[in-house]
Amino acid sequence: MKTELIGAAGIGRAAEIIARGGLVAVPTETVYGLAANGLDAAAVERIYAVKGRPEVKPLSLMVHGPEAMERCWRETPAQARSLAAEFWPGPLTIIGESAESIPSIVRAGGSTVGLRCPDHPLTLELLQKCALPLAAPSANPSGAPSPKTAAQVLEYFDGKIDAVIDGGECGIGTESTIISLAGAPFKILRPGALDTEEISARLAADMYIVGLTGGSGTGKTTALEVLRDMGALCIDADELYHELTRTSAEMKAELIGRFGPVYDGDTLDRKALGGLVFSDAAALGELNAITHKYVSREIKRLLRDFAMSGGALAAIDAVGIFEGGADALCAAVFGVLAPEGLRCERIMAREGISREYALKRIRAQRPDEYYKDVCTAVLVNDGTREEFAAECKAAFTEAIRNGRKERLSRRALL
CATH class of the missing domain: 3.90.870.10 (DHBP synthase)
Structure with missing residues (x-):
């Protein structure tokens, strides 16, 4: 031949x-x-x-x-x-x-x-x-x-x-x-x-990602439970931050490098760190920049891993979802609101604190008008748990049915 x-x-x-x-x-x-x-x-x-x-x-x-x-x-x-x-x-x-x-x-x-x-x-x-x-x-x-x-x-x-x-x-x-x-x-x-991360990032970018935000005592936990029952991966950004303060050597090194000895062994001394940043707007901004970077990186990793498992729905719960940039990953961001009195009762029952302290915390947070202005939609939790769960499921189902307005770039998940 x-x-x-x-x-x-x-x-x-x-x-x-x-x-x-x-x-x-x-x-x-x-x-x-x-x-x-x-x-x-x-x-x-x-x-x-x-x-x-x-x-x-x-x-x-x-x-x-x-x-x-x-x-x-x-x-x-x-x-x-x-x-x-x-x-x-x-x-x-x-x-x-x-x-x-x-x-x-x-x-x-x-x-x-x-x-x-x-x-x-x-x-x-x-x-x-x-x-x-x-x-x-x-x-x-x-x-x-x-x-x-x-x-x-x-x-x-x-x-x-x-x-x-x-x-x-x-x-x-x-x-x-x-x-x-x-x-x-x-x-x-x-x-x-x-690169395999390029592949998992594309799959993650195709998932429907819901953002949740709102103040203390509004009932975001109920909304998250509804999403979890719908098959969603639910990411609590605050829990993620606390976990990273214990497990991320890289974040620990950066915090110490900027703020000094704010760790007691492997435990972040929040009181010491708070004393350095809460009266210094510039220092607080630097702290947020550091923590948002590591939390964002971990959120993206969790989303990529979930997409590789075949997942199609995810949720990110973050009080600072807009400040940290996680809203850019979300097809829709829902603000969860509730009357001040109900919020106060929930916080008192959950944390065993006084009404005065609960009200002080609530009034130090963003007002309802902020969430109405910046979120895709708001969910008002002013009835029973069952009623609110039903309202959440209906809202999430409709949002998913409508789909994402624009295809998310895989680069957003890297």
């Missing part, structure tokens, strides 16, 4: 070779792949034979774009469409439940198949001309380094395959990242050219 070296003008010829069951090495943005008709079991068997690849290892399919998901998978998760819209063409292989039309040899007898849309103009042109998914592992003998040039492919397979498309040197030189969406939690099966 003579292996043809094909240039940009010969993509039609390469498509003919693929159509008759031949093998063609193709360039991608990562490494060269060894391609054959992914619906032709005999052609796929040749890939295994030429590479010396065990047939227990499944192959992924190169496709021209997201439209191939309907053809190659039994069903297409919304997360797959989002990842493809963000990262295709590019170094990401997405695994889903295989359609019956995909030969068993491609799947190595399993029930799933990976799809990848390569970011190289010649291979995209080939995929368009073939109108077929192409089985295409890296173009190297099993165990050998993956080739970055057509010349390296010929060193491996000259005389053993039908053709090589010379698309120049591959720019990345690292294989694609593989994620399985075939059931939650989603799994990164192979780290590769695309």
